Amino acid sequence: xxxxxxxxxxxxxxxxxxxxxxxxxxxxxxxxxxxxxxxxxxxxxxxxxxxxxxxxxxxxxxxxxxxxxxxxxxxxxxxxxxxxxxxxxxxxxxxxxxxxxxxxxxxxxxxxxxxxxxxxxxxxxxxxxxxxxxxxxxxxxxxxxxxxxxxxxxxxxxxxxxxxxxxxxxxxxxxxxxxxxxxxxxxxxxxxxxxxxxxxxxxxxxxxxxxxxxxxxxxxxxxxxxxxxxxxxxxxxxxxxxxxxxxxxxxxxxxxxxxxxxxxxxxxxxxxxxxxxxxxxxxxxxxxxxxxxxxxxxxxxx
Amino acid sequence: xxxxxxxxxxxxxxxxxxxxxxxxxxxxxxxxxxxxxxxxxxxxxxxxxxxxxxxxxxxxxxxxxxxxxxxxxxxxxxxxxxxxxxxxxxxxxxxxxxxxxxxxxxxxxxxxxxxxxxxxxxxxxxxxxxxxxxxxxxxxxxxxxxxxxxxxxxxxxxxxxxxxxxxxxxxxxxxxxxxxxxxxxxxxxxxxxxxxxxxxxxxxxxxxxxxxxxxxxxxxxxxxxxxxxxxxxxxxxxxxxxxxxxxxxxxxxxxxxxxxxxxxxxxxxxxxxxxxxxxxxxxxxxxxxxxxxxxxxxxxxxxxxxxxxxxxxxxxxxxxxxxxxxxxxxxxxxxxxxxxxxxxxxxxxxxxxxxxxxxxxxxxx
Numbered sequence: 001x002x003x004x005x006x007x008x009x010x011x012x013x014x015x016x017x018x019x020x021x022x023x024x025x026x027x028x029x030x031x032x033x034x035x036x037x038x039x040x041x042x043x044x045x046x047x048x049x050x051x052x053x054x055x056x057x058x059x060x061x062x063x064x065x066x067x068x069x070x071x072x073x074x075x076x077x078x079x080x081x082x083x084x085x086x087x088x089x090x091x092x093x094x095x096x097x098x099x100x101x102x103x104x105x106x107x108x109x110x111x112x113x114x115x116x117x118x119x120x121x122x123x124x125x126x127x128x129x130x131x132x133x134x135x136x137x138x139x140x141x142x143x144x145x146x147x148x149x150x151x152x153x154x155x156x157x158x159x160x161x162x163x164x165x166x167x168x169x170x171x172x173x174x175x176x177x178x179x180x181x182x183x184x185x186x187x188x189x190x191x192x193x194x195x196x197x198x199x200x201x202x203x204x205x206x207x208x209x210x211x212x213x214x215x216x217x218x219x220x221x222x223x224x225x226x227x228x229x230x231x232x233x234x235x236x237x238x239x240x241x242x243x244x245x246x247x248x249x250x251x252x253x254x255x256x257x258x259x260x261x262x263x264x265x266x267x268x269x270x271x272x273x274x275x276x277x278x279x280x281x282x283x284x285x286x287x288x289x290x291x292x293x294x295x296x297x298x299x300x301x302x
Numbered sequence: 303x304x305x306x307x308x309x310x311x312x313x314x315x316x317x318x319x320x321x322x323x324x325x326x327x328x329x330x331x332x333x334x335x336x337x338x339x340x341x342x343x344x345x346x347x348x349x350x351x352x353x354x355x356x357x358x359x360x361x362x363x364x365x366x367x368x369x370x371x372x373x374x375x376x377x378x379x380x381x382x383x384x385x386x387x388x389x390x391x392x393x394x395x396x397x398x399x400x401x402x403x404x405x406x407x408x409x410x411x412x413x414x415x416x417x418x419x420x421x422x423x424x425x426x427x428x429x430x431x432x433x434x435x436x437x438x439x440x441x442x443x444x445x446x447x448x449x450x451x452x453x454x455x456x457x458x459x460x461x462x463x464x465x466x467x468x469x470x471x472x473x474x475x476x477x478x479x480x481x482x483x484x485x486x487x488x489x490x491x492x493x494x495x496x497x498x499x500x501x502x503x504x505x506x507x508x509x510x511x512x513x514x515x516x517x518x519x520x521x522x523x524x525x526x527x528x529x530x531x532x533x534x535x536x537x538x539x540x541x542x543x544x545x546x547x548x549x550x551x552x553x554x555x556x557x558x559x560x561x562x563x564x565x566x567x568x569x570x571x572x573x574x575x576x577x578x579x580x581x582x583x584x585x586x587x588x589x590x591x592x593x594x595x596x597x598x599x600x601x602x603x604x605x606x607x608x609x610x611x612x613x614x615x616x617x618x619x620x621x622x623x624x625x626x627x628x629x630x631x632x633x634x635x636x637x638x639x640x641x642x643x644x645x646x647x648x649x650x651x652x653x654x655x656x657x658x659x660x661x662x663x664x665x666x667x
Contacts, residue, residue, distance in 0.1 A: 021620065021622065022620050022621055022622045022646040022647050022648070022654075023617070023618040023619045023620040023621070023647065023648050024618050024648065024649070025618055025619070025647075025648030025649050025650050026617075026618045027617070027618060028616070028618060028619060028648055028650060029650065030650050030651070031650075031651075032612065032613075032616075032619050032647075032648055032650065032651055033613075033616065034616060060579070063549075063578060064546075064547075115474075115480070115487060117411075117412060117413060117434075117437050117487075118437050118441065119441075119487075120441060120514075121488075121512070121513050121514050122483065122487070122488040122512070122513025122514065123480075123483065123487065123488065123513075125578075126483070126512060126513055129481065129483075129574070129576055129579065129584055129586055129612070130480050130483075132612065132651070133651065133653035133654065133656075134651040134652075134653055134654075136653075137652075137653055
């Protein structure tokens with residue numbers, strides 16, 4: 001290469017370097033934000049769920065991922081996110097959990113925010129500015145640490161409480177359903193492949209069966225059409241939908257119901273039997289005390 | 303758009319390319335080197351994916367250091383008169399270093415893709431599919447139909463497609479690809495109108511704005527670009543507006559390329575404003591300068607310098623990224639790439655000082 005060609009090659013790169021030096025970080029905190037401003041006044045991001053919720057899920061994700069029509073049924077507001085993340089199969093790649101405790105490389109949420117190969121659809125935040133690598137690293141650390149719901153201190157406290165409860169000291173709060181997805185009395189506009197029922201205590205897995213958890217299709221969601229969408233070939237309502245049920249992996253307070261086929265247009269009811277012999281109970285043999293049910297509509301015609 | 307060449311014409315094309323073409327490789331710099339539009343070598347008028355018969359012949363005769371003699375048989379992707387196929391494989395061995403972390407050495411299947419093009423009405427109506435088959439399960443990247451005018455001055459495309467917005471680089475992790483979120487990992491469903499006239503090249507697309515995911519509203523994304531293509535240089539402008547319920551996102555870019563002797567230069571700068579971001583929105587900026595030097599036939603040295611400002615309202619937070627990559631194509635359809643990517647950013651964040659060393663096997667046809 002001639003000297004003139006060499007100069008042609010080098011000169012603009014030198015110029016580009018001078019024009020584009022990395023920042024020195026003066027006045028910034030560990031997240032690259034002005035000191036004292038991270039999370040709009042909230043505490044700096046740390047590798048625990050509450051911090052991630054406050055600094056990432058709530059401000060960045062929940063504007064889209066909330067309500068009955070949350071994309072892929074994933075609500076990431078503070079009231080739902082943990083129950084719908086940890087141990088729950090992803091809607092886009094069901095062989096992967098959204099969050100697999102202890103394994104960030106096989107957690108679909110991580111792949112989505114990293115924009116990794118193999119994801120379906122776009123990188124998250126969708127069409128938005130990718131999360132800073134430092135933020136992704138914190139989320140990965142939380143998952144590596146087992147994806148606990150509380151801080152490390154809180155988890156230790158909970159563990160002690162569980163140990164104490166095993167000593168015939170029942171938990172203070174009665175066993176109860178705390179969350180469902182889809183939500184009660186809502187309409188979902190896409191086929192539903194999974195239903196999530198969350199509880200406030202760890203559930204006795206041996207009591208999860210077709211007698212304690214039932215999914216029924218109780219009616220068509222549309223009555224303005226002689227042959228509503230999804231009705232062709234469907235049996236008359238109501239009928240029990242073949243469904244499998246299991247605890248979410250690494251999240252024993254959540255039960256995942258998986259219909260044999262994604263639910264199409266119709267009205268569905270999930271019933272949890274909390275009374276009688278063999279009723280659903282927590283690991284301390286505390287039952288719900290009463291039956292529980294919730295209903296939702298699926299309307300794929302919208 | 304992708305004529306099925308008669309054998310004699312094909313042989314003439316091979317001869318012309320061997321005799322007349324400059325040393326060349328792949329990616330946008332190739333178009334700059336040759337003074338051609340992207341659609342000359344790719345079925346997709348905006349570049350990427352299956353090559354045209356011209357692109358296939360070009361890749362066999364001009365790209366490699368040595369052309370293994372196959373007689374008069376030249377791969378053009380034709381399976382039948384109406385069906386063409388192609389593929390692309392990238393397999394990496396890479397080491398990733400992050401300060402205060404253990405170096406990660408790994409093999410990685412970056413991608414394996416297969417392409418198919420059905421010339422339903424030759425030269426006029428085409429159905430095209432780009433399917434990623436590895437890693438993981440099958441994943442559709444592009445699937446669309448294109449109708450070309452008889453004059454080939456304009457076309458209409460509908461389906462799932464990559465959006466037109468500036469240079470379509472091979473490196474999907476480049477700052478200019480990630481800042482906008484418009485790249486070859488985020489195809490969207492919609493329709494595109496393209497116009498090609500003389501030196502002008504333009505596209506305008508309307509899509510769901512969900513990167514291929516389901517949508518539950520009527521808001522749309524609009525993306526377009528206008529490019530002037532000359533034999534030695536080109537300049538273009540691109541714009542994107544995504545009307546989202548949570549807040550719109552808009553982006554604008556200027557890009558240009560020029561050939562100076564054995565070196566091709568690419569530059570792109572862009573500004574992005576995302577009103578859906580917390581605390582009143584977020585404005586970012588990204589830029590890239592790339593130089594490609596054809597050292598000898600079959601060898602290319604690629605150097606890129608990139609800059610990213612993740613929040614224009616904050617000072618001292620800029621990030622840079624340097625890449626030095628050597629690309630060697632020993633024979634047709636095979637390329638070996640090796641290089642380093644060197645990140646630099648604020649000292650508080652280790653990951654902004656990542657070093658990636660890699661060797662890549664790239665096979666394509």
